[in-house]
Amino acid sequence: xxxxxxxYLDILSKFGxxxxxPTVDVDRLLEAHKKNIEALANSASVISEGARSVAEKNREIxxxxxxxxxxxxxxxxxxxxxxxxxxKRVEFAKKVFDAxxxxxxxxxxxxxxxxxxxxxxxxxxxxxxxxxxxxSVRNSEKSRSA
Numbered sequence: 001x002x003x004x005x006x007x008y009l010d011i012l013s014k015f016g017x018x019x020x021x022p023t024v025d026v027d028r029l030l031e032a033h034k035k036n037i038e039a040l041a042n043s044a045s046v047i048s049e050g051a052r053s054v055a056e057k058n059r060e061i062x063x064x065x066x067x068x069x070x071x072x073x074x075x076x077x078x079x080x081x082x083x084x085x086x087x088k089r090v091e092f093a094k095k096v097f098d099a100x101x102x103x104x105x106x107x108x109x110x111x112x113x114x115x116x117x118x119x120x121x122x123x124x125x126x127x128x129x130x131x132x133x134x135x136s137v138r139n140s141e142k143s144r145s146a
Contacts, residue, residue, distance in 0.1 A: 032132055039125035043118040050114020054107055061103045068095060 072092050 028132070028136055032129060036125060036129065039121050043121040046114055046117045046121065050111060050118075053110045053114070057103070057107050057110060061099070061107075064099065065096075068092075068099070 072088070075088070
């Protein structure tokens with residue numbers, strides 16, 4: 001740094017000390033931001049994996065639905081008795097409804113799990129940040145009183 005810049009920083013440091021402001025450890029501050037970015041990246045990864053899992057589950061659901069539809073179409077007999085056709089329609093509707101309900105629960109569980117995990121990462125980092133700030137202020141107060 002140049003002398004002019006250094007003297008400017010000295011003036012600001014002296015001013016802050018006179019006001020009783022805590023000192024800032026730039027290295028600690030940068031390390032904290034690095035940890036925040038890492039937590040954000042980990043959270044994004046968890047959310048991305050959850051989205052991938054939801055998409056995979058939706059693909060499986062779609063494929064299963066097509067297989068069920070194909071099986072129903074193969075078993076369809078247009079000249080069968082109306083009672084048999086009605087029973088098959090009811091059975092098919094029940095299968096579709098049960099599959100939709102189960103699949104909706106499965107997709108919801110996958111999405112909830114990834115959201116919980118991403119939230120946990122954020123919460124853990126927030127708690128660590130608060131602890132780091134508290135420690136930094138304590139250290140600052142100790143160095144000022146010494």
